[in-house]
Amino acid sequence: MADSSKFLADIQRIKKHVRAENGGNYDGRKVCEQIASLFVNSNRNMADLARSVSDYWLNSYIFASGDLKNEPSQENLDRIVLFQNFLDGFEDEDYSLFSDGDWENLRDFCNDEAENLDLDTLQNLMSIILNNGAL
Known part of the structure; x- marks a missing residue:
């Protein structure tokens, strides 16, 4: 989407x-x-x-x-x-609405599902997480 x-x-x-x-x-x-x-x-x-x-x-x-x-x-x-935009991989989105806890949970969810996601998607999501200070 x-x-x-x-x-x-x-x-x-x-x-x-x-x-x-x-x-x-x-x-x-x-x-x-x-x-x-x-x-x-x-x-x-x-x-x-x-x-x-x-x-x-x-x-x-x-x-x-x-x-x-x-x-x-x-x-x-x-x-x-915003969660939808995150899953869509929008790197330039304003994610300021997300708390530190949101980012930590997103990071944990991505880690938990890493083996079920294609590599490009996983790298993109982790890049967004990294850019927002949750790694």
């Missing part, structure tokens, strides 16, 4: 669909679970790396939210898009 605008459009469709399913009521938990599923499906070529990242996003940012029923917040939406 080379364009985050398609990813965002798919997220908006998820929000609309969930609201319609629930008689006009918004269910943030269900929306975020479907966004996580979309993320994994959009990154099938990344083996279990995409699942690890989406689970991390859900557990660290969504389920830990004090306002789960209204998630994703704009910041958490921006964060999942």
Whole structure:
């Protein structure tokens, strides 16, 4: 997925669909679970790396939210898009939204999945991680 605008459009469709399913009521938990599923499906070529990242996003940012029923917040939406851009290998992206913990987890996820990723992809991801001080 080379364009985050398609990813965002798919997220908006998820929000609309969930609201319609629930008689006009918004269910943030269900929306975020479907966004996580979309993320994994959009990154099938990344083996279990995409699942690890989406689970991390859900557990660290969504389920830990004090306002789960209204998630994703704009910041958490921006964060999942940034995770997508990371997996897409965008080196020149502004990753300032990521914490040191995010980078450490991304590094660990990449290390865990290293043998399942093609070498060019792994090198690109590790280069982004290195450029952001997590190695």
